[in-house]
Amino acid sequence: MIKIIIGAHLSVSNGFYHMGVQARDIGANTFQFFTRNPRGSKAKDLDLDDINKMNVFLKENNFGRVLAHAPYTLNPASSDDRIRGFALEVMADDISRLENIPDALYNLHPGSHVKQGVDVGIELIIQALNQVIKEEQSTLVLLETMAGKGTEIGGKFQELARIIDGINHKDKIGVCLDTCHIYDGSYDIINNLDGVLEEFDSIIGLDRLKAIHLNDSKNPYGSKKDRHEKIGEGTLGLNTFKSIINHPKLRHLPFFLETPNEIEGYREEISLLRSLYKK
Ligand code: FE
Ligand code: FE
Ligand code: ZN
Numbered sequence: 001m002i003k004i005i006i007g008a009h010l011s012v013s014n015g016f017y018h019m020g021v022q023a024r025d026i027g028a029n030t031f032q033f034f035t036r037n038p039r040g041s042k043a044k045d046l047d048l049d050d051i052n053k054m055n056v057f058l059k060e061n062n063f064g065r066v067l068a069h070a071p072y073t074l075n076p077a078s079s080d081d082r083i084r085g086f087a088l089e090v091m092a093d094d095i096s097r098l099e100n101i102p103d104a105l106y107n108l109h110p111g112s113h114v115k116q117g118v119d120v121g122i123e124l125i126i127q128a129l130n131q132v133i134k135e136e137q138s139t140l141v142l143l144e145t146m147a148g149k150g151t152e153i154g155g156k157f158q159e160l161a162r163i164i165d166g167i168n169h170k171d172k173i174g175v176c177l178d179t180c181h182i183y184d185g186s187y188d189i190i191n192n193l194d195g196v197l198e199e200f201d202s203i204i205g206l207d208r209l210k211a212i213h214l215n216d217s218k219n220p221y222g223s224k225k226d227r228h229e230k231i232g233e234g235t236l237g238l239n240t241f242k243s244i245i246n247h248p249k250l251r252h253l254p255f256f257l258e259t260p261n262e263i264e265g266y267r268e269e270i271s272l273l274r275s276l277y278k279k
Contacts, residue, residue, distance in 0.1 A: 078114065
């Protein structure tokens with residue numbers, strides 16, 4: 001029997017083991033967390049006992065792979081050496097720390113080219129990733145599909161495909177699809193989910209798709225805005241999520257909620273989505 005793998009974005013501030021227990025308590029069997037605060041400051045020293053306790057707990061409770069999200073302020077595509085250097089330092093440090101969590105996924109926003117143009121931005125991202133991704137790591141690095149706000153790279157499947165094409169260790173790279181982002185970025189997953197997935201498959205390859213961010217959107221199709229809404233309360237609507245979680249090409253993937261909720265709201269959304277998942 002296939003079980004839905006679903007979780008929400010949680011905070012690591014009370015430790016890793018605590019986060020695992022909190023996930024289970026809201027009916028989740030995976031979760032996402034920020035590797036450090038979104039401003040990207042120095043991460044706390046790792047408490048390996050705490051992490052190992054979490055690892056045992058996750059295994060005992062049949063959790064899916066957990067997703068670590070990089071600070072969204074990193075910009076490996078910046079023209080400023082200091083900003084790019086900082087992004088490299090944080091990514092390398094995150095990847096080495098994540099080796100303590102078996103088979104973790106590490107999600108990145110690719111970056112913004114600012115005024116340099118998409119081609120230069122993509123080249124800088126490729127260079128950065130090739131510096132931090134190591135052949136021996138167990139963590140899989142995921143590029144997130146973006147809304148294409150401002151000069152953000154990754155709002156088109158082609159841009160992610162070009163980045164992946166330049167990566168040396170291709171077995172360490174995948175994609176995380178964010179439903180709010182791609183709808184805001186002009187992929188019509190309400191009326192043409194099959195077509196969007198076919199497009200993804202022909203440009204990137206569905207075998208690269210390793211996680212889904214489940215978010216409704218506050219804005220209309222093609223708005224390029226990136227404002228998340230609660231499941232069923234935005235422009236995507238509940239039926240779209242029902243189709244996504246049950247889609248034969250998606251239903252085996254881990255789903256992560258990044259909706260504007262406190263913990264109780266996440267509990268309700270998880271139970272709602274579980275009830276819509278076909279056995
Ligand atoms: Fe993100
Ligand atoms: Fe996301
Ligand atoms: Zn977003």
